[in-house]
Amino acid sequence: MTIERKSSFREGSELGTLYLVPTPIGNLSDMTFRALEVLQAVDLICAEDTRNTKRLLNHFEITTPQISFHEHNTKERIPVLLEKLKAGKNLAQVSDAGMPSISDPGHELVSACIASGVTVVPLPGANAALTALIASGLVPQPFMFYGFLARKKSTRTEELLKLNEQEVTLIFYEAPHRLLKTLEAMAEVFGSERKITLGRELTKKYEEFLRGTLAEAIEWAKAGEIKGEFVLVVQGNPAPEKECDPEVELPLKEQVENLITQEGLRPNAAIKEIAKKNGLKKQLVYNEYHQIEHGSE
Template sequence: MQAQQSFGNHTDGVLYLVPTPIGNLQDMTFRAVQTLKDVDLIAAEDTRNTQKLLNHFEIETKQISFHEHNTNERIPQLIEKLQAGLSIAQVSDAGMPSISDPGQELVAQCVTQQIAVVPLPGANAGLTGLIASGLISQPFYFYGFLGRKDGQQEEELQQLMARPETLIFYEAPHRLKKTLTNMVAIFGEERQTVLARELTKKHEEFLRGSLGELLAWATTENVRGEFVILLAGNTNPDKQIDENQTPINQQIGRLIKDGLAPNVAIKQVAKQRNLNRQEVYKNYHQL
């Protein structure tokens, strides 16, 4: 067992986790500004981006880069500085550190080394979108970004299909259509969905409707802005269609009708049923 007193006297330095605005700079808290002024060093995901924030609030604290590509190199350096008594604030480009952003590995190492970790509350896109979505706000299941590799996203969505909680995802504009297409294929067209776009910014917008309606919108629009995707939970998780009882070609045909390319549908069904993809391909095309 390990106990941490966040505001006691510490032999080592302290790691502060400082959320930054997700768009509107006025969402920066007084405590966050003061913490960034008081610490010895700021570990930033993108020092150029964070410098704009520091300039706005007249913060002169020195920065060091800390992002997903230099984690292994940087963590020992930061731990050494903390053990020497320096205080460090860790920030991501927007929102809360460790939530779909760098941070968790550094926190874990601090906990292992018994270095105090002090979190500050602040902006979070997922919860901001959730409370205005009109969907059930709790329980919810935060997932963040889905996988990028072929087939990975479909597999992840399959695992989430029966969850009864409101689901929360993040997505970039250039991937929105593909992600919604996969969601329609897995969840069906009728699942109630909300797209929260550009939260806290000038062009903040909420698009509410069925998955099918929102996919149709994304297909015809020039999609811009960062998105939070919120899906209503499955109200009948115990009544899922047992796909393994459906004829293979019928299952593939349904996925194609829902928008998947034939080869993607074949690959998905083969993987789901643990079958040889080439055999499923030959069977479907009657080769």
């Protein structure tokens, strides 16, 4: 087996190149000289939203044509874009803000290009997750970037239960209308005293950082109107369980059902026991067992 080796700049090729170009997450001054040069030079820009990108291009007086490329047209667009690249055209891919592929479209096109032998060149630049991390005051490495949690309550809880085993700093994205419910879900699983830094409106005029515990963040979120996009940087578990009971790896509902079947406990007694075993509130396990989905958004 031979590892695939692909040079970004030293190989001559009749194929075009796909450039992955980061765009500002708020402050237009964060656009790099190299990014501007690439957007000016390529034959076509693949944009998540051509209207948003048009404003950026107009600001820097760039006239390169665009084509829409987003999560809803990925399958139909990729063959079209590959055809252009195979014909020798150079393309740039941008998302609305930050890095392509990071909680944004991009990965599928990159994979398709690699499979077709097309050179993929990434440009460094603005990224909300790392921007928040280095100013959070929490341990910057190692860290895990998770992105958006699931919207469905039961799925979100299962995600957080797995993440609670992590000792590394965790990074999430969240929209303002879901922030409070996400903080409350984290407090239920991680504990209300877990440290968190919320980065709001990063690089923009109203940028601010809110540092404290999950309990304090929840109190802040309940006190007034929540505005802006958020990056949540959460302390890793300072005291994870080193020896994990294999039973605890199962979904909470299944754990309760097993206890009822194997030991003949009544549901409420089994729920109480599983809550204790997992270090969780009884109400959380009760909701999972009975599949109570209110407040899932």
